[in-house]
Amino acid sequence: MPKTADIVVVGGGINGCSTAYHLARRGARNIVLIEKGHVASGPTGRSSGIVRQHYTNPTLAAMARDSVRVFERFADEVGGDAGFVQCGVVFLSGADSARVLAETVEMHRRMGIRESVLSADDLKAMEPQLVTEGVASGAYDPDGGYADPALAANSFADAAKRLGVAIVKRTTVTALRMEQGRIAGVVTDKEEIASPIVVNVAGPWGARLAAIAGVEIPLTVTRHPVVVMQRPRTWRTRTPVWADLVGGSYFKPDGDTGIMVGSVQNDHRSVDADAYVETATHDEIAAASSAIVRRFPIMEDGTASKGWAGLYDVTPDSQPVIDRIEQVPGFFCAVGFSGHGFKISPAVGRIVSDLVLDGECRHYDIAVFRHDRFKTGDLHQSGYAYSIVG
Numbered sequence: 001m002p003k004t005a006d007i008v009v010v011g012g013g014i015n016g017c018s019t020a021y022h023l024a025r026r027g028a029r030n031i032v033l034i035e036k037g038h039v040a041s042g043p044t045g046r047s048s049g050i051v052r053q054h055y056t057n058p059t060l061a062a063m064a065r066d067s068v069r070v071f072e073r074f075a076d077e078v079g080g081d082a083g084f085v086q087c088g089v090v091f092l093s094g095a096d097s098a099r100v101l102a103e104t105v106e107m108h109r110r111m112g113i114r115e116s117v118l119s120a121d122d123l124k125a126m127e128p129q130l131v132t133e134g135v136a137s138g139a140y141d142p143d144g145g146y147a148d149p150a151l152a153a154n155s156f157a158d159a160a161k162r163l164g165v166a167i168v169k170r171t172t173v174t175a176l177r178m179e180q181g182r183i184a185g186v187v188t189d190k191e192e193i194a195s196p197i198v199v200n201v202a203g204p205w206g207a208r209l210a211a212i213a214g215v216e217i218p219l220t221v222t223r224h225p226v227v228v229m230q231r232p233r234t235w236r237t238r239t240p241v242w243a244d245l246v247g248g249s250y251f252k253p254d255g256d257t258g259i260m261v262g263s264v265q266n267d268h269r270s271v272d273a274d275a276y277v278e279t280a281t282h283d284e285i286a287a288a289s290s291a292i293v294r295r296f297p298i299m300e301d302g303t304a305s306k307g308w309a310g311l312y313d314v315t316p317d318s319q320p321v322i323d324r325i326e327q328v329p330g331f332f333c334a335v336g337f338s339g340h341g342f343k344i345s346p347a348v349g350r351i352v353s354d355l356v357l358d359g360e361c362r363h364y365d366i367a368v369f370r371h372d373r374f375k376t377g378d379l380h381q382s383g384y385a386y387s388i389v390g
């Protein structure tokens with residue numbers, strides 16, 4: 001393990017790996033990424049990997065748009081594979097949010113996202129198995145889909161390694177070294193690394209790490225179960241990802257025969273990130289099965305095949321903190337992705353590398369991610385009832 005570094009990145013999830021890669025790609029050297037397990041061993045490895053561009057906030061929409069372009073050309077842009085399947089994404093809305101949906105689609109079209117509003121009849125024609133009860137309209141994004149988060153994170157890590165980044169696994173950062181009020185390095189369970197810059201991309205453990213530097217980040221760690229079912233032989237046609245804002249669930253194709261069911265609602269109960277129920281419970285499998293049968297009755301003949309639960313690192317407005325921490329020079333945070341941090345990870349790496357190397361981000365207006373918003377009360381308001389939709 002190196003004894004000194006110019007930049008230490010803590011966390012080998014998708015955003016830590018993307019950050020290390022983007023820093024190295026921009027020419028930074030002596031970068032060390034430290035991961036307490038293996039790459040993607042945290043929430044990234046349990047993620048559904050949905051890649052959608054439908055965000056009511058323009059910054060998030062722009063980040064999602066640019067990230068889709070990276071996922072589309074991952075082998076050429078980054079190298080390796082992200083497992084991107086461009087099956088399209090449909091957002092289903094009820095009458096209460098049809099106006100927000102239409103305005104969001106308009107905003108997206110102005111910024112170069114191909115998206116259109118479909119009526120309930122159009123949606124039924126697109127997917128004959130769909131029941132449109134309660135659905136007023138849908139937003140169809142043909143360029144979205146889903147990717148393989150563990151594969152994508154490992155590909156970012158491999159690309160970073162090729163550019164000279166040292167990836168140190170099975171090593172935990174236990175403390176931060178401070179000198180005269182600024183970051184001077186990290187202490188790990190093995191050795192210390194002196195470094196003038198530390199980037200905290202530690203996901204659900206990010207608030208704990210920040211607290212060592214005296215920085216408060218209001219994160220609640222919550223549990224998110226998903227269930228994978230097998231589609232019956234009578235429904236093996238290609239179908240997009242469905243985000244059902246009426247029923248509160250999402251349905252994501254899983255290979256050619258499976259479909260994953262998750263919730264677009266946040267369970268606000270806090271859990272211990274180091275000791276939580278990692279499997280989907282019997283009740284959760286039953287609830288997922290009921291949710292998909294309501295929208296796709298043909299799934300009455302489907303079978304539940306597997307399920308698990310991962311962690312969300314949730315902030316009060318469901319948006320991450322991506323910022324240079326003013327009170328501790330040399331300390332940067334990109335945490336609190338609140339259950340939607342996979343799809344925007346290519347843009348996140350770009351933003352953090354700009355912040356570290358230029359002191360500001362020139363590509364996006366990142367005010368929505370400021371750390372001090374929790375003090376000023378300037379929190380993001382989603383256009384939808386589900387804040388995760390952004």
Ligand SMILES: Cc1cc2nc3c(=O)[nH]c(=O)nc-3n(C[C@H](O)[C@H](O)[C@H](O)COP(=O)(O)OP(=O)(O)OC[C@H]3O[C@@H](n4cnc5c(N)ncnc54)[C@H](O)[C@@H]3O)c2cc1C
Nearest residue numbers: 011013014015036042044047048050173203310341342343
């Ligand atoms: C079930 C589930 C489904 C999801 N579905 C989607 C989806 O469809 N689309 C989407 O965009 N997002 C989704 N998300 C959210 C998305 O997966 C996460 O926001 C994203 O993966 C977070 O990546 P990260 O790199 O920020 O953090 P993490 O994946 O949490 O990685 C942080 C890493 O830091 C390491 N670490 C922590 N502390 C230390 C330390 N002290 N020393 C060393 N290493 C440390 C951890 O081991 C971990 O590997 C989902 C999440 C879950 C759980």
